[in-house]
Amino acid sequence: MNARPAFLENSVIVAAHPDDELLWFNAILHDVDEVIVVYRDFWAQPGLGEKRAAALADFPRAGVSCLNIAESGAAGCANWDDPRESPDGLVLSFESQRRELTRMSRLALGKVGMGERRVAEYSVLTAYQNNFVKIQTLLRERLRPGMNVFTHNPWGEYGHEEHVQLFRVLQGLRDEIGFNLWMSNYCTNRSLPLAMRYFQTSPGQPIRLPTNKAFAEEVASVYKRHDCWTWADDWQWFDDEWYLPAPRQGATPQPHQHLFPLNLFTIDVAQKRPWLSMAVGSAAAASALMVAADF
Template identity: 35%
Template structure:
């Protein structure tokens, strides 16, 4: 009974004065569904995307229709560095990950770091617990890594407890291994909220800005690890808390990755379906 009470108390304490910091609209439900309706505030960082101009309006509309109303969107424009890092040998930098090649996207990525820090600071002041992306960017997204790094740096100023998600993929696996050191870990496992997940997914899909797999099904559970300074530890061995592993096609394969061709085909099918239903109603 004492053990059960301790687990319940820990779950309650970890949600005291809590905030979720998520990179993009839809990440909040992909990786934080178990606490989506329990956190005191949800902060989304990015909104628009220069190469996909419809996303900004579609995402804003989706947030207005979102069942969770305590969402703040910082409104930054994406740097479009999704395929920028070398995920076989990722290089960690002060602003996230090294982006291969001297590109405008890489420059915007580095500039976004300070802007994120300035915008997040007042939103996280007074929080006791902050939940965000993990150091390897879940399935491997440079902006997820950047958001983690910003939130981690602000922790030193604002003194909150930092928790990160347990999602990983074959793409981000090499970077994840760098954060496995020693045998000390503290984590909490919660049931995912599949109902909320599907509801929010349908809103984003309806508005044409769902950026993940269209037939995605949520894990039964997800875990949050209490962050500690483990990278660079002298241990060459260790373990990590349960991972929600995602198998993905490599991103140099045709149609590889969730943010590419499958979305366009799916949106076209949905548009045709809506048109057929409308014609039938009017005939």
């Protein structure tokens, strides 16, 4: 009988959204001691939180819990062509301001009985910053010295602002609490510019494990059955995953540095015309505020 690997002793996956624990930690999902998922609800998708809760309750293994934090809506708000890191994750680009104009216009229209009333309580930026503190507070109560904590990498796998934020939270808590922090090895064309800042001369010894495709399909079927699977239906699981001790803050790459093996895949990167979004959003907000003022 094989002894359990040391890196899986006292182990936990901390994943941002339900199904992230499967997509990026397939090889260890069945075997870790505990799984913690951060987010549940998202205001723009009514009912999603209930579907996710049902899926997690139906999860085909024990020890899965959720912090029940609401998503900030920051996905797609960073400038992934030239991403800038911040203490709470990533600096958000103009896209977050455009969304705030839309939010304000909806609020104004709602006050005069016009338009859609479903609207975020806070701006994307405020929600993103508030979530950092919420996640930090809740995880500080759950994590202990010596644990093996597996989470997202500092470029957010395919480039997700909330994945990056969760890494930042755990990066700080590692120094405060004293656990071992491990990261996933997935990357895409969108997130590669940020990943390249984590080239290292001595990246440490990665752990290579075969993925558990049978269990992956079992878990994916639960999310699909509860109508909260967020990934592509034709996704093909990689054969292996690599885990590496998480690095410190990123830096400008130097000669002769390298990354450990990556599970690199492509993702669609929408072509945006920010000037058009700005014009439309500003006009909508201005019109709504004028109506509200005249009412």
